[in-house]
Amino acid sequence: MNILIVDDDIVDREHIKRTLSKSDEKCHFTETESVDEGLAAFRAHKFDVILLDYRMPQRDGIEMLLELKNEPIEDSVAIIMLSNSEESNLALECLKGGAQDFLLKIEVTAARLNRAIVQAQTRFELERKLYQSYKNAKKVAEHDTLTGLANRYSFEETLKSNVNKSSRSKDSISLMLIDLDHFKYVNDTHGHDIGDLLLKEFATKISHCLRDSELFARIGGDEFAVILKNKNNNYLATKVSDRILTSLSTPFHINGIEIQMSVSIGISIYPDNTLNADELFKFSDIAMYRAKKLGRNQVCYFEDEMQKQFLLRYKKEQALANAIGNNQLLLHYQPILCTKKQTLVGFEALLRVDR
Numbered sequence: 001m002n003i004l005i006v007d008d009d010i011v012d013r014e015h016i017k018r019t020l021s022k023s024d025e026k027c028h029f030t031e032t033e034s035v036d037e038g039l040a041a042f043r044a045h046k047f048d049v050i051l052l053d054y055r056m057p058q059r060d061g062i063e064m065l066l067e068l069k070n071e072p073i074e075d076s077v078a079i080i081m082l083s084n085s086e087e088s089n090l091a092l093e094c095l096k097g098g099a100q101d102f103l104l105k106i107e108v109t110a111a112r113l114n115r116a117i118v119q120a121q122t123r124f125e126l127e128r129k130l131y132q133s134y135k136n137a138k139k140v141a142e143h144d145t146l147t148g149l150a151n152r153y154s155f156e157e158t159l160k161s162n163v164n165k166s167s168r169s170k171d172s173i174s175l176m177l178i179d180l181d182h183f184k185y186v187n188d189t190h191g192h193d194i195g196d197l198l199l200k201e202f203a204t205k206i207s208h209c210l211r212d213s214e215l216f217a218r219i220g221g222d223e224f225a226v227i228l229k230n231k232n233n234n235y236l237a238t239k240v241s242d243r244i245l246t247s248l249s250t251p252f253h254i255n256g257i258e259i260q261m262s263v264s265i266g267i268s269i270y271p272d273n274t275l276n277a278d279e280l281f282k283f284s285d286i287a288m289y290r291a292k293k294l295g296r297n298q299v300c301y302f303e304d305e306m307q308k309q310f311l312l313r314y315k316k317e318q319a320l321a322n323a324i325g326n327n328q329l330l331l332h333y334q335p336i337l338c339t340k341k342q343t344l345v346g347f348e349a350l351l352r353v354d355r
Contacts, residue, residue: 001117002046004030006038006064007053007082012105016051016082022110035059039067047077049117052099054083054090062097069098078124080116082108100124144218146196147203155217155225156277162229163270163277173270174228174237177284178206178244181262181296183222190257197254202261205252209243225284237267238313241299245314262297264288273302323353330354 003020007013013031020027030045032038034056042050050068054061061081068076080101081094091102100120103112142154150158162173180202187195203218206226210216215227230236244263251260266288268274273283283302291300299314323329333347 001025001027001048002030003027004032004038004041004045004047004050004077006032006035006050006056006061008033008056009053012053012082015105016108016113019108019110019113023114025114035061035064035067038064042068042077049120050077050079052079052081054081054094055085062094065094065097065099076124078117078120080120100127147200147218149203149207149224150215150217152217152219155215155219155227156281158215158217159227159281160277162227163275163280166229166270167275171229172272173280174230175268175270175280175284176226176228176237176241177219177266177281177288178224178226179264179288179292180222181264181292183261186259186261190254190259194254194257194259198252198259198261201252201254205247206244209240209247214240237269238299241265241267242314242317245297245299264291264296265299266291266302267299268302319353328354 005013005016007016017027017029020029030041030047032041036059038050038052052061052064065079065081068079079099080103081091081099082103082105083090084105086104094102100123101116103116142151143149144151159173159175165171166173180199183195183198186198199218199222203216203224206224207216210226214229215225217225217227219225226240228236228240244265248261248263251258253259266284266286268280268283268287270280274280287300287302291298294300330352332350332352334350335344336346336348337343338345
């Protein structure tokens with residue numbers, strides 16, 4: 001058993017080692033005299049238990065206890081607090097701070113200390129299992145079971161949190177609502193099993209268009225949402241929208257069935273459109289339904305001027321892509337003349353579309 005002893009009193013450390021040496025368990029001890037040394041040892045080695053003195057110079061053991069509490073549960077360890085003080089509230093303070101047990105130094109015997117170690121390790125394992133159960137329950141509560149994306153609850157909580165933070169940082173937020181066009185036809189024609197597989201592949205494809213820091217959520221049957229946070233978010237939203245529409249130009253292949261899928265995207269901007277998270281969602285929803293009304297397979301901003309800018313940019317990019325695909329680009333050379341010398345000094349290269 002690897003044991004870390006954190007105690008500034010060498011006499012107390014020797015007493016603990018002698019006491020544990022009487023047990024059948026083979027123990028390997030690492031000794032430190034301060035909280036900082038104890039933390040360094042903890043991060044450098046793996047221990048089965050930490051015996052931590054409450055009262056030490058510079059920093060008390062409770063400070064180390066609180067720091068260890070912030071470590072990932074996978075890296076943490078069972079902790080027994082030791083003290084000479086008989087204050088009635090001290091043990092409670094240590095247990096609330098994260099210790100699994102508390103012992104008075106004057107009461108330390110081989111049997112008592114061994115029993116405390118066994119109990120502390122057992123409590124710690126129970127805490128670890130409880131935490132894992134909590135994480136599993138949290139994942140179920142916050143993630144969509146079909147796609148593995150964040151669900152509506154997680155999306156709404158994140159949106160509210162981002163809006164509150166952005167009110168202080170002055171960052172902007174773009175909220176994109178994405179709805180699959182005519183998804184009902186897929187379910188009606190091919191069945192819900194194919195529809196579910198399509199939703200999963202759709203989620204994977206769109207995830208590749210996003211950065212890891214951007215929340216992508218499924219908030220309804222065939223409705224998804226993306227939260228983009230950036231200093232220059234208007235441009236970012238346009239860029240991401242372009243990537244999504246381009247990625248969907250390639251059809252899906254589900255169990256041998258080729259399915260061409262398009263989306264309608266609605267975008268609202270914080271703080272340009274509103275300072276309220278609920279209104280931001282409502283405005284994105286309005287913009288998304290406007291995209292559907294205008295013919296689907298397109299993007300609409302809630303703000304008219306933003307919409308004009310996006311359409312202009314998008315039409316140019318689509319026209320250029322079509323021209324490249326149809327081999328319609330022609331290279332022309334326009335001569336550059338020197339008017340004084342009446343001589344040819346160079347050429348300007350021009351790329352034009354052959355219609």
